[in-house]
Amino acid sequence: MDPGAGARKERPKPREPAARLEKAKQRSAQQELKQRQRAEIYALNRVMTELEQQQFDSFCKQMQESGE
Amino acid sequence: PFFVNRGGLPVDEPTWERMWRHVGRIHPEGERVAQRIRGAADLPKIPIPSVPVFQPSTPIPERLEAVQRYIRELQYNHTGTQFFEIKKSRPLTGLMDLAKEMTKEALPIKCLEAVILGIYLTNNMTTLDRFPISFKSHFSGNYFRHIVLGVNFGGRYGALGISRREELMYKAPVFRTLSELIFDFEEAYRRCWHTLKKVKLGHCVSHDPHSVEQIEWKRSILDLDKLTREDFRKELERHARDMRLKIGKGTGPPSPTKDRKKDVSSPQRGQASPHRRNSRGDRRPSGEKKPADSKAMPDLNGYQIRV
Numbered sequence: 001m002d003p004g005a006g007a008r009k010e011r012p013k014p015r016e017p018a019a020r021l022e023k024a025k026q027r028s029a030q031q032e033l034k035q036r037q038r039a040e041i042y043a044l045n046r047v048m049t050e051l052e053q054q055q056f057d058s059f060c061k062q063m064q065e066s067g068e
Numbered sequence: 069p070f071f072v073n074r075g076g077l078p079v080d081e082p083t084w085e086r087m088w089r090h091v092g093r094i095h096p097e098g099e100r101v102a103q104r105i106r107g108a109a110d111l112p113k114i115p116i117p118s119v120p121v122f123q124p125s126t127p128i129p130e131r132l133e134a135v136q137r138y139i140r141e142l143q144y145n146h147t148g149t150q151f152f153e154i155k156k157s158r159p160l161t162g163l164m165d166l167a168k169e170m171t172k173e174a175l176p177i178k179c180l181e182a183v184i185l186g187i188y189l190t191n192n193m194t195t196l197d198r199f200p201i202s203f204k205s206h207f208s209g210n211y212f213r214h215i216v217l218g219v220n221f222g223g224r225y226g227a228l229g230i231s232r233r234e235e236l237m238y239k240a241p242v243f244r245t246l247s248e249l250i251f252d253f254e255e256a257y258r259r260c261w262h263t264l265k266k267v268k269l270g271h272c273v274s275h276d277p278h279s280v281e282q283i284e285w286k287r288s289i290l291d292l293d294k295l296t297r298e299d300f301r302k303e304l305e306r307h308a309r310d311m312r313l314k315i316g317k318g319t320g321p322p323s324p325t326k327d328r329k330k331d332v333s334s335p336q337r338g339q340a341s342p343h344r345r346n347s348r349g350d351r352r353p354s355g356e357k358k359p360a361d362s363k364a365m366p367d368l369n370g371y372q373i374r375v
Contacts, residue, residue: 039112059371
């Protein structure tokens with residue numbers, strides 16, 4: 001029997017689990033960042049919504065006082 | 069200024085910093101706003117709203133209410149930075165992917181985003197026609213643009229959308245004609261001291277979320293300065309008739325108009341309307357400055373009633 005016949009060609013190993021782990025870590029970090037940003041965005045939006053409402057209310061009051 | 073996040077989510081650092089710088093410039097408390105929020109450990113947790121799902125037996129008007137509640141729950145975006153970039157010339161399928169992303173990321177939105185979301189959330193309502201309605205209004209020397217999603221169910225007109233002003237967004241589908249709906253918006257504008265200048269009506273949007281068609285945003289362009297009240301109404305009804313007859317691009321003759329030579333409304337186009345290079349997000353809310361209005365308005369440090 002040909003000694004080479006039974007030998008399998010060495011396949012390149014699939015991407016190491018370490019690389020996959022790294023990718024999962026990055027995804028998780030990205031997700032955390034998104035969650036953090038979302039929380040800050042809504043906190044900011046609350047402040048800016050209040051500002052807009054105050055300014056609008058003041059403007060309406062002035063319009064009423066000036067008799068439009 | 070009007071900023072748009074073009075880098076997707078999470079927001080990249082330059083865009084993030086620009087957002088906070090902008091806030092620092094426009095809020096009376098300046099940078100203290102950012103200092104209070106950024107890095108704070110005790111920010112409230114905002115639940116992600118659930119996309120409404122319906123039983124087959126749920127009537128369409130109820131579904132529209134639920135869709136509008138969902139849109140409202142995302143909140144109007146007052147931060148000064150739009151988080152989703154909308155290119156109006158994109159094929160519908162791309163815009164629907166973006167809408168799906170909006171539901172996953174669940175961030176505050178502005179009017180154009182709400183229109184795209186409204187289309188996405190009503191695609192399975194095949195008996196409901198949807199068409200964009202754009203407004204251009206004037207207030208205190210500046211022009212403002214706004215858009216809602218017109219709907220027609222069983223011959224009754226309404227609208228979905230979001231706005232800083234409550235009266236310029238949701239309208240239950242109770243208006244018997246398109247004119248009544250638009251006049252209602254006009255009156256709402258008047259109540260917040262805006263003068264409606266132009267109305268642009270799009271054609272019905274396909275219900276196929278994978279369609280590669282583009283949304284036709286301005287099938288009819290109606291300049292209120294050039295139309296009598298009656299002509300305005302007639303043009304609106306002509307557009308409504310065209311939608312009912314589902315007159316598509318080059319598929320049939322348009323409804324006759326009174327006087328095409330005046331070109332007060334957009335003629336039926338055999339081809340798609342020319343699309344702007346820039347998305348709505350590139351435009352300033354007060355895009356065109358005019359000389360100061362002759363009507364005196366109280367000056368609240370230059371406060372503009374935006375819609």
